[in-house]
Amino acid sequence: MGWRVFESFKKRRRFIVYSKELAELGFVIFRRQNENGGIKPHLFIRFKSKEGRLLTFAVDTTRIPSSQSPPDAYLITHAHSDHYGKSAMLSESSYCSEETAHALEIRYEKTYKGQTFQNGSCFSICGVEIQTFDVFHAPGSSAFYFENALGNSILITGDVKDARFLPKCDILLTEASYGDPADLSCYFKDDIGGLHQAVLSHIGERRIAFGAYEFGKSQKAVSILRGMGYNGPIAMNKKTLSLTEKFVDGAGNLIDLNGGGLNPEVDSESEAALCHEIKTPAQICDENDCRICIVPIGDLYSFGADTRKYVLTCRADYPFENIRLSDHLDVDGLTQMVRDISPKLTVIYHPNKSPRTDRFAQHLEKNGFKAFSINQIQNLVGNEKQLKSE
Incomplete structure (x- = not known):
C-alpha cells in the first residue's frame, strides 16, 4: 500500500x-x-x-x-x-x-x-x-x-x-x-523570578520596558505580571493590546501606545485632525502614569536612559539584558x-x-x-x- x-x-x-x-x-x-x-x-x-x-x-x-x-x-x-x-x-x-x-x-x-x-x-x-x-x-x-x-x-x-x-x-x-x-542558549528554564526581580527593583524608581513578540510572549508577560500582583497600567502597541485583551483573562488596565494625542493649541477640529501630534512611547507613558511597557524588541531603542530595558527571550543576540522567558x-x-x-x-x-x-x-x-x-x-x-x- x-x-x-x-x-x-x-x-x-x-x-x-x-x-x-x-x-x-x-x-x-x-x-x-x-x-x-x-x-x-x-x-x-x-x-x-x-x-x-x-x-x-x-x-x-x-x-x-x-x-x-x-x-x-x-x-x-x-x-x-x-x-x-x-x-x-x-x-x-x-x-x-x-x-x-x-x-x-x-x-x-x-x-x-x-x-x-x-x-x-x-x-x-x-x-x-x-x-x-x-x-x-x-x-x-x-x-x-x-x-x-x-x-x-x-x-x-x-x-x-x-x-x-x-x-x-x-x-x-x-x-x-x-x-x-x-x-x-538552547538549554534553559523560564526565569519567572528574574521578571519579578526586575519589577521589584525598578518599579518605584523608573520606567521598565520589556521587549517581546506581540503575540504569545507579550500575553504571557501580562499574565505573569498580573499573577505577581502588579495591578498598575501596562502600555503596549494597539495590536498587542487587542491580542492581550482577547487572550488574557483579567488583563487589567492596558494603555495604547499608538493613541497619541492632539495639539491643544489647534482650535479647529479639522485642523486638529491634520495636526495629530506624534508622541513617543515614553511621552504616552508619562501622561498615563504608566511604569511598565511591553513593546516589540526593536521599539526598545525609542526609550531613553531613564527607562530600564529588558528582552524577554532565551536568545543571546540582542543588545539588551535578557530575562529568559520562552514559549518553546x-x-x-x-x-x-x-x-x-x-x-x-x-x-x-x-x-x-x-x-x-x-x-x-x-x-x-x-x-x-x-x-x-x-x-x-x-x-x-x-x-x-x-x-x-x-
Whole structure:
C-alpha cells in the first residue's frame, strides 16, 4: 500500500528523492516550488485515507493557486508569521483552532475564510478523523494527529512548549527552534523570578520596558505580571493590546501606545485632525502614569536612559539584558518529547533553512531515533509552468 501511494504520487509530479521508511508507512512528505522557482514553506504530506482516497495536506505553508493542484487541506498550527497563516487563512480549505483564527484576524486585519475547531477536539477533513492537542506555545497552538489507510499515525506539532499530553505516533513532524545541543542558549528554564526581580527593583524608581513578540510572549508577560500582583497600567502597541485583551483573562488596565494625542493649541477640529501630534512611547507613558511597557524588541531603542530595558527571550543576540522567558521547549525538553512519543521516524521541519533542524536530527540519531530534517528533504514538486517547460 505504501509503495502504491509513492508510485501514484510519482506519476503526477517530478519526484527527485524519496524516503523508503516513510513510503513503507504509507506517507510521502515533499516540498513544492513556488512561482519563482524557490521552495515554498514548509511541508506537504501525501497519503491514502482509510476510505481509499489519495489526499494531500499542507503543513504551515502559503496558498497555492487553484491552477496548480492545491492541497486538500492547509493545516495551520498557530498564528506566528513563520508558520504562514497569513496566506493560508484566505483559503476555505484551511484548518486551525478558533483562537488561532481570531489571532490571525487581529494580526493581519483580514477575515479568516477556513474551518475552525476547539483545541483538543476531533473533527474530519475529507473523511479523515483528526484529533487535536494543545501544545501551549501561543494561544490556540495545536497539534494534529491522524492515521492513514494502513493504520499508521502521524503527529504534527509545530512549536511546542508542553508535550505532556501528546500521543504516541509512528511519524512525528516537529520543530527545533532550540534544538542545537552544542548551543548553550538552547538549554534553559523560564526565569519567572528574574521578571519579578526586575519589577521589584525598578518599579518605584523608573520606567521598565520589556521587549517581546506581540503575540504569545507579550500575553504571557501580562499574565505573569498580573499573577505577581502588579495591578498598575501596562502600555503596549494597539495590536498587542487587542491580542492581550482577547487572550488574557483579567488583563487589567492596558494603555495604547499608538493613541497619541492632539495639539491643544489647534482650535479647529479639522485642523486638529491634520495636526495629530506624534508622541513617543515614553511621552504616552508619562501622561498615563504608566511604569511598565511591553513593546516589540526593536521599539526598545525609542526609550531613553531613564527607562530600564529588558528582552524577554532565551536568545543571546540582542543588545539588551535578557530575562529568559520562552514559549518553546529547550533541547532537553524536545529530546524528552521524542522519547515519550516514541515515533518510528521524526521529521524536523522548523525553523526553515536553519542548521538547527539538521543538528537536532543528528542529535536524535545519536540517541537512537531515526530522524531527518527539512533541509534533507529533496522530494520536490514543481509548479505547472515549470513542468511544461522541462
